Amino acid sequence: MRAVIYPAFFRHVDTGGYSVDFPDLPGCATAGTTIEDAVSAAREALSLHLYGMAEDGDQIPGASDPSSIPAEEGAFITIIEGRPDMVGDAIKNRSVKKTLTIPYWLNEEAERHKVNFSQVLQEALRQRIGV
Structure with a gap:
């Protein structure tokens, strides 16, 4: 599985920073202290989550069209690119x-x-x- 893109919800949290979750991938969530950290963490979380699903033989859902996802108050959607193939390469070459x-x-x-x-x-x- 090469590069993939999925929409992600970003929410500013009261304690500072951002929480991130993927509406198409329940359980795939992360956070960052800055928007840059949150985007980086989201890429890693997406890559690891999809790699784990593939290794477990789970059905990987397609990414939703961001315009079809209902807006949530206090959240914004960003497209995140993941590289599960690179996770696999890193694991196999450790x-x-x-x-x-x-x-x-x-x-x-x-x-x-x-x-x-x-x-x-x-x-x-x-x-x-x-x-």
Whole structure:
């Protein structure tokens, strides 16, 4: 799923800042201390929410036409772009810690040669599995 756009309600809150929710996506909500923060948080929330729905096999609703959404007092609608594909890429490319055992002498020699163990393991795994 590439870039998607959804309408979002922005509301100024009494304590300062803005709350944001998406009428097409119940449970997808966020906030920001400034309008810029709220827009940034809305992009992230939308991306994460849609990525999670796709991973769970949930039906992803289409975005409503903003002109068809009833106005709410004290709220305004803004179109937000989300990138669930980028969330997936970031999750799949994150590092995971692996513990392994090698002979003492090999460890000593590798450290003496300032070998980057993580890099060597990644290169060897890529070569072994052909990616």
